[in-house]
Amino acid sequence: MSVQPLVRDRIRDVEEIRIQAFSPIEVLYRHAHIFYPFEPTMEDMKVLDSLGAWRDDGRLGMEGTLHRFGRMDTAQQTSLVTVRVAKAFVGLAEPLRPWLEKAQDGVIIIGLPGAGKTALLRDVNRILGERLAGRLFVCDSSNEILGDGIQPHSITDWLSRVPIGDPKLQLSKLNMVVKNFQPRWMVVDEVSSPDDARAIGYARSRGVRVVMTWHAGSLASAYQESEERTLWSLIKRNEEGITGPCVAQLGILVRGRGEYVVFENLTEAFASVAAGNLPLGVQVSVAQDTPWENREQALSG
Structure with missing residues (x-):
């Protein structure tokens, strides 16, 4: 089978x-x-079982790549x-x-599932890593940022990689990084549980x-979550x-691949949302590479 x-x-798509x-091959292109x-x-x-050892969560990474395999079995045989x-x-x-380059107090990337948050995060890591x-530790919740194998993807460069693989282990791993390695900055993908929030609060302290x-379509939906x-x-x-300053000050709302809204002060932006006002952001496009100001509501449809 090939x-x-x-x-x-x-x-590329x-x-x-x-x-x-016993089903047709399905391919989801862009x-x-x-x-x-x-x-x-x-x-x-x-043939797929010869790729390596499947983890308990049914996942397997391909060495040196960012690709990930997910498996379901029938009668202990791989069927999907x-x-x-x-x-x-x-x-x-x-x-x-x-x-x-000016960020000194953390970064939050916000967007809906499939918007391209993790793809953007990889390149944000590249720029911050410069x-x-x-001292930038990438704590890879599901090993989607830098790859799921023992050998990381080449984009790792000088970043310190912390493979986690299982989000249930994230709290203990994050705390271990803070206690043992004294990072200046730490990367966490998919903040989705109270344990994640506690670990980030501990790191900040x-x-x-x-x-x-974060999974959210706008600052308002994140605030109301x-x-x-x-x-x-x-x-x-x-x-x-x-009740206080946001855990990070630079916010990036991902509208789609290469389309962003930048909030330079998230504390002020969330205060606007709390007051029932529309936070001002700067719209940025990879295609146009020309920022201009626009209100979030006009961008979130």
């Missing part, structure tokens, strides 16, 4: 490949979803595999360089600045409203 000939000519026994008339047998699926084809886009964060080098991603109120302690709010 999927490569099916996607070779459009590999491939986002995900789904291989299921702008298309295509079914190919090739149906692998269970014998074909056995999804291949997440991740890419490193060098230059994706270049329009944000003026803000990143001045922070090994030790003087560590944090770069993190009610599921376990995970982000409230990071925004520094309670039922009455804002």
Whole structure:
């Protein structure tokens, strides 16, 4: 079984490949979803087990790449595999360089699932790493930032890599990094639980600045988020409203790949949201590389 000939000519546009026994091969491209008339047998699926040892969460990384395999089994035989084809886009964060080079108090990248937060985060790490080098610790929750194998992707450069792999281990790993390695900055992808927020709060109390991603479509939705109120302690709010400065001051709202809104002072921006006003942001585009001011509501539809 070989999927490569099916996607070779459009590999740069491939986002995900789904291989299921006795079903057509599915390929999700950036702008298309295509079914190919090739149906692998269970014998074909056995080839996928030769890639390496699957973890308990059904995941497996490909050494030296950002690609990740996810597996489901039937009667202890691999019956479904999804291949997440991740890419490193060098230059994706270049329009944000003026803000990143001056950032002294943390960065929050906000966006909906699939908007491109992690892709942007990789390139943000590259720019921050130019001045922070090994004092920037990348705590890789699901090993999606720098790769899931023992051998990292080449974009690692001088960054200090902390593979976690299982989000349930994130709290203990983050605390271990803070206690044992004295990082100046720490990167955390997918802040999604109270434990994540506690670990970030602990890091901040030790003087560590944090770069993190949040699932939210706007500052207003992040402020109003009610599921376990995970982000409230990071925004520094309670039922009455804002109680202190946000855990990071530079905010980047990802509208899509290469399309961002920059909030230079998140504390002031969230205070505007709390007061029922529209926070002012600077819209930035990789394509145009020309910032201009615009109100968030006009950008969030």
